[in-house]
Amino acid sequence: xxxxxxxxxxxxxxxxxxxxxxxxxxxxxxxxxxxxxxxxxxxxxxxxxxxxxxxxxxxxxxxxxxxxxxxxxxxxxxxxxxxxxxxxxxxxxxxxxxxxxxxxxxxxxxxxxxxxxxxxxxxxxxxxxxxxxxxxxxxxxxxxxxxxxxxxxxxxxxxxxxxxxxxxxxxxxxxxxxxxxxxxxxxxxxxxxxxxxxxxxxxxxxxxxxxxxxxxxxxxxxxxxxxxxxxxxxxxxxxxxxxxxxxxxxxxx
Amino acid sequence: xxxxxxxxxxxxxxxxxxxxxxxxxxxxxxxxxxxxxxxxxxxxxxxxxxxxxxxxxxxxxxxxxxxxxxxxxxxxxxxxxxxxxxxxxxxxxxxxxxxxxxxxxxxxxxxxxxxxxxxxxxxxxxxxxxxxxxxxxxxxxxxxxxxxxxxxxxxxxxxxxxxxxxxxxxxxxxxxxxxxxxxxxxxxxxxxxxxxxxxxxxxxxxxxxxxxxxxxxxxxxxxxxxxxxxxxxxxxxxxxxxxxxxxxxxxxx
Numbered sequence: 001x002x003x004x005x006x007x008x009x010x011x012x013x014x015x016x017x018x019x020x021x022x023x024x025x026x027x028x029x030x031x032x033x034x035x036x037x038x039x040x041x042x043x044x045x046x047x048x049x050x051x052x053x054x055x056x057x058x059x060x061x062x063x064x065x066x067x068x069x070x071x072x073x074x075x076x077x078x079x080x081x082x083x084x085x086x087x088x089x090x091x092x093x094x095x096x097x098x099x100x101x102x103x104x105x106x107x108x109x110x111x112x113x114x115x116x117x118x119x120x121x122x123x124x125x126x127x128x129x130x131x132x133x134x135x136x137x138x139x140x141x142x143x144x145x146x147x148x149x150x151x152x153x154x155x156x157x158x159x160x161x162x163x164x165x166x167x168x169x170x171x172x173x174x175x176x177x178x179x180x181x182x183x184x185x186x187x188x189x190x191x192x193x194x195x196x197x198x199x200x201x202x203x204x205x206x207x208x209x210x211x212x213x214x215x216x217x218x219x220x221x222x223x224x225x226x227x228x229x230x231x232x233x234x235x236x237x238x239x240x241x242x243x244x245x246x247x248x249x250x251x252x253x
Numbered sequence: 254x255x256x257x258x259x260x261x262x263x264x265x266x267x268x269x270x271x272x273x274x275x276x277x278x279x280x281x282x283x284x285x286x287x288x289x290x291x292x293x294x295x296x297x298x299x300x301x302x303x304x305x306x307x308x309x310x311x312x313x314x315x316x317x318x319x320x321x322x323x324x325x326x327x328x329x330x331x332x333x334x335x336x337x338x339x340x341x342x343x344x345x346x347x348x349x350x351x352x353x354x355x356x357x358x359x360x361x362x363x364x365x366x367x368x369x370x371x372x373x374x375x376x377x378x379x380x381x382x383x384x385x386x387x388x389x390x391x392x393x394x395x396x397x398x399x400x401x402x403x404x405x406x407x408x409x410x411x412x413x414x415x416x417x418x419x420x421x422x423x424x425x426x427x428x429x430x431x432x433x434x435x436x437x438x439x440x441x442x443x444x445x446x447x448x449x450x451x452x453x454x455x456x457x458x459x460x461x462x463x464x465x466x467x468x469x470x471x472x473x474x475x476x477x478x479x480x481x482x483x484x485x486x487x488x489x490x491x492x493x494x495x496x497x498x499x500x501x502x503x504x505x506x
Contacts, residue, residue, distance in 0.1 A: 009386075011272065015273075016277070017273075018273055019272055020270075021269035024269070104394075106393035106399045106400050107401060108401055115397070119397070129397060132386060133384045134387070134389075137359055137385070138384045144372070146359045154408070155406060155408050155409075156401065156409070158403070160403075165406075169426070172408075173422070
């Protein structure tokens, strides 16, 4: 079987933050598949690679894989099983199917569900994963604040974690990254201040990191209560125990 | 001033896992600078981008920035201050200086020292940072095990952290990533087993991830005591609370 299923990380949003390996795959894949939860929302991952696909002489098949936005584990599994069958049939017909995902395929991505179905139900299909730049380090790059250095411990916290658990984690970490959930930031400040962070701890909140609508806010944890925070699905916050080392950066807020 | 200082992440080691943006910068930069701690060791970051530099019509200046391998903070700071002055002078002469780093510039990188000196001492010099694919997600990609999904908390732990603190962190995380320090793995297993992980928890140990000498070991935490672990500076371990979901992967060990 020459067909394969390839999970492709396309990076955080800037079309130039995609890897050379991902570009090569997107130029040659027979099928580009994207997850589709909302029929009316355009795919940001697809927008990021649009120029690559448009340059192709022979356009690929674009395959939208519909899945329900539900927490019902069984329903979700069935839905991804159906999608896995579609992929497996194409791979067995010697097609190369690239599933594109913003950031990295193995980091809080929809790809993981499909990947697990493929591994369990179609282990005979070749599987390849191309890692991508995550919003994690892209956020550090645009805010020009290190994510971690020397012996610093980093904790990555998704938005669904309850505040007490975040407080416990904060006690043991030097850098915290909150994935999404920027609307909870103000409520979290007092909890973090009881867990080893202070009013002077550095915080960077980045909305739509490396995308055209990017917005970067940098300051001290004590400033957050005065920030005008617009909730956005694509937001990430990085909080560092220490104060900012150069005052210049604080001017940005 | 048209000159600038650019921190360039070149990815985890596979020359194709570099971003398009990084390639563009390396094709046009006047100076490629690399950190040099050991005069006799070749730079892996430089090896990763060698083909890009060789394709250039006009070869760049390659600038080795020597720094001591010391824990003396003052000595290190002075040494990086000297390097920052060299960079600043070139940038003020309208040169573009790209400092290359394996992985990502803001994630446990030597670049951070230099970046901080530049921000404090030469804030007038334009600074740009190009994020890269880290060994973190590259390790998940090659082992085909998700780094994090849904509401999983990830803790990233550098090798210098003491075992008790690792135990405390483990209590609150679903995925642990140990940066380097693979020789400590066997000693850590009983500590992790007291912190919510079990003998059946999944572990992937990857040496030289995505490099030609890559070695991937996947199994259960309880298997680690029987593993033949070769210490390597470029090693990373990913430990997930849960058992592997598909038995197939365990065959790899």
